[in-house]
Amino acid sequence: MVISKAKLLLYRCIHFLLRHVASADEIIEQKIASMSKTECELNTESLLAPLNSKDKFFTDISIITHAGGGLQGMSYLNCKEAFTFYYNQGNRVFEYDVDISSDGKYIATHTENPVTEKEHLDLLVDGRFSPVSIKECLDKLIAYSDIKVIFDCKFRNLKDFAQFIVDNCNSKEALERIVIQVFEETNIHEIREVYDFKMLHVCMYNADYVKIANCCIKNKVGAVSVPVKAIDERIGWEVFDKSNICAFAYSVNRLSEYNKLSEKKFTGVFSDFLYDRDVC
Numbered sequence: 001m002v003i004s005k006a007k008l009l010l011y012r013c014i015h016f017l018l019r020h021v022a023s024a025d026e027i028i029e030q031k032i033a034s035m036s037k038t039e040c041e042l043n044t045e046s047l048l049a050p051l052n053s054k055d056k057f058f059t060d061i062s063i064i065t066h067a068g069g070g071l072q073g074m075s076y077l078n079c080k081e082a083f084t085f086y087y088n089q090g091n092r093v094f095e096y097d098v099d100i101s102s103d104g105k106y107i108a109t110h111t112e113n114p115v116t117e118k119e120h121l122d123l124l125v126d127g128r129f130s131p132v133s134i135k136e137c138l139d140k141l142i143a144y145s146d147i148k149v150i151f152d153c154k155f156r157n158l159k160d161f162a163q164f165i166v167d168n169c170n171s172k173e174a175l176e177r178i179v180i181q182v183f184e185e186t187n188i189h190e191i192r193e194v195y196d197f198k199m200l201h202v203c204m205y206n207a208d209y210v211k212i213a214n215c216c217i218k219n220k221v222g223a224v225s226v227p228v229k230a231i232d233e234r235i236g237w238e239v240f241d242k243s244n245i246c247a248f249a250y251s252v253n254r255l256s257e258y259n260k261l262s263e264k265k266f267t268g269v270f271s272d273f274l275y276d277r278d279v280c
Helices: 005-017 022-046 080-088 117-122 134-143 158-168 185-192 209-219 228-233 238-242 255-263
Strands: 063-065 093-100 148-153 178-182 198-202 223-227 246-250 268-271
Touching (some): 134 158, 148 158, 158 185, 178 185, 185 198, 209 223, 209 238, 223 228, 228 246, 228 255, 238 246, 255 268
Parallel strands (some): 093 148, 148 178, 178 198, 198 223
């Protein structure tokens, strides 16, 4: 059955105009959800056969400590102090933002201020916290054999970054616990020209979930991340569970919200403040 997009738009317009009328709101909202779900089900006709099973590397992950973890109400810190704090709370998966400094070096930061690597490392984050270098992130993998590190790169050339990781990580075993986030299929191919890193595909808000699932299936990428707002407002993310792809929601900072997502068969979440010990 093909649903008319014009008819769906009409129902949405009526819903907007009558949203304050409770009875009409409920009826029309149900109609929109039903029609949207039908569209989603039709789109899954192109879905490839699922992966044989979910990747065990990702299935044990409940909390991905976002940007290294937040402290004192601050997030996106990518700092040394947060690692010690969250490790002591039981967290074992740490994500770090990576950008390129004004002198062409990889630095762990989410800010867009162009500084040299030395300026970045000499300047306290928010005047309180010590910045962490990418090399220190790699050293942590060797010092702590039970952690995993995910890199979220803010630039397009991931092949050079993958080569940097290989050149600067002094442990083959530690390389097996590194994940690089990707945004498109070309990222996957260029990274694998260097090393067969674990990868996690990022879904943007308006992403085509079936297209991303097929990309992961074809390239054997075992995990995706989905923005939590999209989970609330869109239908279709179930395709990842059906495809045996682990799905992680970002960013989630309330235990109640984590529990709801677990019921929806999400593997885990990116979080600035949640502790792994509280969800296990």
